[in-house]
Amino acid sequence: EVQLVESGGGLVQPGRSLRLSCAASGFTFDDFAMHWLRQTPGKGLEWVSTISWNSGHRGYADSVKGRFTISRDNAKNSLYLQMNSLRAEDTALYYCAKVHYYDGRGYFEYWGQGTLVTVSS
Amino acid sequence: IQMTQSPSSLSASVGDSVTITCRASQSISTYLSWYQQKPGKAPKILMYAASSLQSGVPPRFSGTGSGTDFTLTISSLQPEDFATYYCQQSYSDPWTFGQGTKVDIK
Numbered sequence: 001e002v003q004l005v006e007s008g009g010g011l012v013q014p015g016r017s018l019r020l021s022c023a024a025s026g027f028t029f030d031d032f033a034m035h036w037l038r039q040t041p042g043k044g045l046e047w048v049s050t051i052s053w054n055s056g057h058r059g060y061a062d063s064v065k066g067r068f069t070i071s072r073d074n075a076k077n078s079l080y081l082q083m084n085s086l087r088a089e090d091t092a093l094y095y096c097a098k099v100h101y102y103d104g105r106g107y108f109e110y111w112g113q114g115t116l117v118t119v120s121s
Numbered sequence: 122i123q124m125t126q127s128p129s130s131l132s133a134s135v136g137d138s139v140t141i142t143c144r145a146s147q148s149i150s151t152y153l154s155w156y157q158q159k160p161g162k163a164p165k166i167l168m169y170a171a172s173s174l175q176s177g178v179p180p181r182f183s184g185t186g187s188g189t190d191f192t193l194t195i196s197s198l199q200p201e202d203f204a205t206y207y208c209q210q211s212y213s214d215p216w217t218f219g220q221g222t223k224v225d226i227k
Contacts, residue, residue: 059214111164111165
């Protein structure tokens with residue numbers, strides 16, 4: 001059974017940093033690209049970042065580019081999101097997700113339960 | 122690519138048939154997925170490639186469309202179907218979601 005378990009969320013002041021983690025199990029982690037998404041009541045669901053199986057490709061939403069860094073440790077079956085220079089608008093529930101690809105596109109097949117990040121002074 | 126769902130919410134009764142529409146701001150072929158989300162839970166994939174039912178999803182869910190216009194239909198609504206539904210395109214980066222349609226009990 002595929003399991004994705006996020007951790008690391010919390011309350012942080014604007015301008016500070018936070019590192020999210022996602023522990024994966026139930027599949028061969030180093031065979032798959034992984035993603036971070038976030039959800040807020042106001043903006044809905046938003047894709048945040050992706051990393052390829054070997055970390056050779058990383059992509060970011062424009063809203064986080066230059067501030068967030070995605071990484072992974074295949075030996076630990078873990079995905080990370082380093083979030084710097086946090087803003088109030090980064091407040092959200094953050095999910096890690098595994099995609100099922102077809103024809104070069106895909107859908108988010110498995111999601112974690114999410115970890116809440118609140119940016120406030 | 123902007124994804125626009127309608128309606129934003131609807132009220133229906135058990136047994137009703139409901140249809141949710143998703144429109145893309147440009148053609149996305151059939152690279153369209155639908156998700157169901159219940160309160161406090163992560164989204165769950167229902168359909169992909171516009172009309173392919175994900176394994177384990179009841180056949181009362183169906184999807185149609187291509188290009189810019191898509192629909193998700195739930196025939197004979199069941200109590201467990203009251204939730205929020207989202208569409209998502211994977212035609213081009215960044216993958217984007219509709220704003221959601223909440224289906225609640227009339």
